[in-house]
Amino acid sequence: MFRSLSIFNFRVWIIGALISNIGGWMQSTAQDWVVLTELTHNDATAMGITMALQFGPALVLVGVTGWVADRFDRRKLLMVTQSALMLLAVTVGVLLLTHVMTLPLMWTFALCFGIANAFDGPARQAFVSDVVSRENASNAVALNAATFNTARLIGPAIGGIAIVLVGTGWMFIVNACTFLAMLIALFVMRADELVPRVRSTGTARLADGFRYVRSRRDLIVIFVMVFLIAAFGMNFPIFASTMALEFGQNADGYGLLSSVLAIGSLAGALMAARRERARMRVVVFAAGGFGVASLVSSFMPLYGLYAVTLVFVGFSTVSMLTTANGYVQTTTDPTLRGRVLALYMAILMGATPIGAPIAGWIASTYGPRAAIQVGATAGLLACAIGLISMLTSGRVRRDPSTRFGVALDETRPLRVVTK
Numbered sequence: 001m002f003r004s005l006s007i008f009n010f011r012v013w014i015i016g017a018l019i020s021n022i023g024g025w026m027q028s029t030a031q032d033w034v035v036l037t038e039l040t041h042n043d044a045t046a047m048g049i050t051m052a053l054q055f056g057p058a059l060v061l062v063g064v065t066g067w068v069a070d071r072f073d074r075r076k077l078l079m080v081t082q083s084a085l086m087l088l089a090v091t092v093g094v095l096l097l098t099h100v101m102t103l104p105l106m107w108t109f110a111l112c113f114g115i116a117n118a119f120d121g122p123a124r125q126a127f128v129s130d131v132v133s134r135e136n137a138s139n140a141v142a143l144n145a146a147t148f149n150t151a152r153l154i155g156p157a158i159g160g161i162a163i164v165l166v167g168t169g170w171m172f173i174v175n176a177c178t179f180l181a182m183l184i185a186l187f188v189m190r191a192d193e194l195v196p197r198v199r200s201t202g203t204a205r206l207a208d209g210f211r212y213v214r215s216r217r218d219l220i221v222i223f224v225m226v227f228l229i230a231a232f233g234m235n236f237p238i239f240a241s242t243m244a245l246e247f248g249q250n251a252d253g254y255g256l257l258s259s260v261l262a263i264g265s266l267a268g269a270l271m272a273a274r275r276e277r278a279r280m281r282v283v284v285f286a287a288g289g290f291g292v293a294s295l296v297s298s299f300m301p302l303y304g305l306y307a308v309t310l311v312f313v314g315f316s317t318v319s320m321l322t323t324a325n326g327y328v329q330t331t332t333d334p335t336l337r338g339r340v341l342a343l344y345m346a347i348l349m350g351a352t353p354i355g356a357p358i359a360g361w362i363a364s365t366y367g368p369r370a371a372i373q374v375g376a377t378a379g380l381l382a383c384a385i386g387l388i389s390m391l392t393s394g395r396v397r398r399d400p401s402t403r404f405g406v407a408l409d410e411t412r413p414l415r416v417v418t419k
Contacts, residue, residue, distance in 0.1 A: 003136060003139055004132050004136045004139045004140040004143055005143070007131065007132055007136075007193075008190060008193065009131045009189045009190055009193055009194065010131045010132055010140060010143075012185045012188060012189055013127075013128075013131055013144075013185055013189070014143065014144070014147050015181070015185060016181045016182040016183075016184065016185025016186070017144065017147050017148070017151075017182065017185070018147045018150060018151055019178050019181035019182070020082075020151075020178045020179055020181050020182040021147065021148050021150075021151030021152070021155065022151040022154050022155045022158070022178060023155070023174055023175035023176075023177065023178025023179070024151070024155065024175055024178070025151055025152050025154070025155025025156050025159065025258070026155045026156070026158060026159035026162070026171045026174055026175055027089060027159075027171050027172050027174075027175035028155075028156075028159075028237070029155070029156045029159035029160055029163070029171065029251070029254070029255050029258060030159055030163055030168040030169075030171035030172060031050070031106075031110075031168075031172075032047060032050075032237040032241055032254075033163055033168060033241070033251045033254065034096065034101070034106065034168045035047045035050050035103070035106060036241050036242075036245075037251075038168065039101070039102065039103040039106060040103065042242075042245060043364065044238055044241075044242050044359075044360040044361075044363040044364045044368075045357065045360040045361050045364050046103060046360070047237065047238055047241070047356075047360055048235070048238060048356040048357040048358070048359055048360025048361065049107065049356075049357055049360070050106065050107060050110045051110075051235070051237065051238070051352050051353075051356035051357075051360075052352060052353035052354075052356050052357050053107050053110040053111045053114060053353070054110040054111070054113050054114040054117075054352075055114055055117075055349040055350060055351075055352035055353055055356070056111075056114055056350065056352070056353035057111070057114040057115045057117070057118040058114065058117065058118040058121060058345055058346045058348075058349035058350045059346045059347075059349070059350020059351075059353065060118075060350070061115070061118045061119075062118075062342050062343060062345075062346035062350070065118050065119050065121070065122050065123075065342045065345075065346075066122055066209050066338050066339035066340070066341070066342025066343065067338075067339060067342075068119060068122075068123070068338075069119075069122040069123045069126050069338030069339070069341070069342060070126075070335075070336070070337070070338035070339055074123045074126060074127040074130055074338075075127065075130075075186055075189065075191070075194070077119070077123045078120065078123055078124060078127060078182075078186055079183060079186050079187075081116055081117075081119050081120035081123065082120065082179050082182050082183055082186070083179070083183065084116045085113065085116050085117070085120065085179060086176045086179035086180070086183075087176075088109060088112055088113055088116065089172045089173070089175045089176035089179070090172070090173065090176040091109070092106075092109050092172045093169050093170065093171075093172030093173040093175075093176065094169075094173075095169075096167070096168055096169030096172065097167075097169035097170070097173075117349070118349075121342075121345040121349065122338055122339075122341045122342035122345050123338070125325065125329070125341045125344075125345060126329075126337050126338045126341050128140050128141055128144055128329070129195065129329055129334075129337060130194050130195050131189075131194060131195070132195065133195060137326070137329050137330050138275070138277050138278050138326040138329070138330050139273055141272075141278075141322065141325050141326040141329055142269055142270075142272035142273035142275075142322050142326060143269075143273050145269040145272065145318060145321070145322040145325070146266055146269035146270050146273060148269075149262050149265035149266040149268075149269050149314075149318060150262075150266055152258065152259070152261070152262035152265055152266075153259050153262035153263060153265075153266055154259070154262075155258075155259075156254075156255040156256075156257075156258030156259050156262070157255050157256055157258075157259040158255075159171050159255050160251045160252040160253070160254055160255015160256060160258075161252050161255065162174075163251040163252070163255070164250060164251055164252050208336055208339060209336055209339025209340050209342065209343055210343070212332075212333065212336050212339075212340060213340060213343055217389070217393075218280060218327075218331075218389075218393075219328065219331075219332075219340070221280075221385065221386060221389040222280075222283060222324050222327060222328065223343070223344065223347050224382070224385055225283065225284075225287055225320075225324070225382040225383075225385060225386055226320075226321070226324055226344070226347055226348055226351075226382075227347045227351050228378040228379070228381055228382040228385075229287060229290060229317070229320065229375075229378055229379050229382050230347065230348050230349070230351035230352065230355070231351035231352070231354045231355030231378065232355045232358070232359065232374055232375045232377075232378035233290060233291075233294060233317075233375030233376065233378045233379050234317065234352075234355075234375070235352070235355060235356050235359040235360075235371070235375065236258070236261060237258075238356065238359050238360050238363055238368070238371065239359070239363070239368055239371060239372050239375070240254055240257040240258055240261070240310075241254050242363045242368035242371075243257070243306060243368045243369075243372075244257055244303075246367075246368060247302075247303035247306070248303075249303060253303070256307070257306075257307055257310060260307045260308075260310050260311060260314075261310040261311070261313060261314040262314060263311050263314065264310065264311035264312055264313060264314030264315035264316075264317075264318070265314035265315065265317065265318040266314075266318075267311075267314075267315050268286075268314065268315040268316065268317070268318035268319035268322065269318050269322050271315075271319060272318070272319060272322040272323055272326065275323075277326075277330065278323045278324075278325075278326035278327035278330060279323065279327070280327065280386070280389075280390065281390065282319065282320075282323045283320050283323050283324050283327065283386060284383055284386030284387055284389075284390060285383070286316045286317075286319040286320035286323065287316075287320050287379050287380075287382040287383040287386060288379065288380065288383030289312070289315075289316035289319070290313065290316040290317055290320060290376075290379040291376045291377070291378070291379030291380035291381075291382075291383060292376075292379075292380075293309060293312035293313045293315075293316055294313055294372055294373075294375050294376035294379060295372075295373060295376035295380075296309050296312075297309035297310060297313055297372060298369045298370075298372040298373045298376065299369070321348070324344075325344070328340060328341065328344050329341070358374075359371045359374070359375070362374060
């Protein structure tokens with residue numbers, strides 16, 4: 001399960017990422033609470049707009065960010081993006097501490113965070129494959145997700161309590177300090193032990209990534225499923241914060257819900273790390289599990305019961321996304337990996353500008369439970385699309401020895417498709 005940790009550079013990366021991600025989740029909790037309770041009067045629509053501005057640049061800039069991730073040294077690129085994010089966090093923290101922050105100003109900074117993350121995301125995802133060999137890539141992706149969700153378990157809980165004790169502004173300052181851990185990790189890595197980059201023999205074109213994905217039916221199905229769940233089902237800040245208010249909780253109660261969600265997320269990431277390779281069927285069944293768990297959560301009458309169901313929501317969500325990410329990384333032409341991952345990140349993060357304002361409006365108009373049910377429906381639809389794809393892929397065969405009389409042939413090795 002932990003074979004990638006035998007590599008020095010990956011160990012350094014994981015430590016830096018864990019510290020930085022804890023600060024990131026503390027800041028995320030603070031930002032959501034600021035918009036919902038300090039800059040507005042429990043306006044979920046304003047929160048949805050904030051999320052749209054923060055995640056929208058990943059979709060708008062997808063061609064440029066993917067090309068940059070393939071063209072430039074990813075280690076140096078990450079040093080630039082992490083430094084930019086650190087400076088933005090310091091600025092927002094100071095504005096909050098001096099009580100001059102306004103909603104339009106927060107929206108402006110959300111957009112700036114989004115632009116920096118649009119370049120940071122594809123480079124960070126592809127850099128994992130630069131740190132480990134291809135046979136360890138799926139395991140490294142899963143362990144990277146486990147680190148992210150460990151931080152998600154710790155960060156919101158600490159952030160929620162700290163907001164009550166010292167206020168939201170200090171969460172941005174703390175996050176700015178944690179970026180130093182990632183910068184130090186990138187600096188001390190052994191550059192000669194990084195996996196040599198495979199570069200395109202011709203001129204790198206932005207459209208190559210689009211054409212490559214268009215030629216891969218399996219990737220198209222993965223991207224459609226991820227879009228549906230990311231757009232309508234993964235608006236957890238809106239769901240958890242508005243449900244916390246419905247149950248009469250404060251910022252600490254909201255932070256606890258985010259941490260409980262991370263318990264399931266961490267379990268899902270560790271389960272993915274145990275698998276030898278990423279499989280399409282795991283993505284499909286996890287999408288169905290997400291739909292069912294989300295639907296059940298929307299009917300919970302008590303805060304504690306709602307929190308319990310979030311464990312299953314988090315488990316199914318990360319099982320799907322980690323497996324989908326690993327599948328994309330391990331089956332993509334290495335010369336196009338950055339551009340394909342930029343498309344993946346654009347769909348994952350760029351779906352939020354479409355779904356978050358809708359989820360916020362539904363939560364404000366009809367209540368958070370209705371918004372969660374829309375997300376659950378999206379998960380079930382994604383599962384249905386995946387099942388149809390598998391049934392028509394030619395891999396399903398009759399097998400009387402199985403429980404249902406059919407089997408999905410996944411014994412054939414995955415082939416890396418090239419241009």
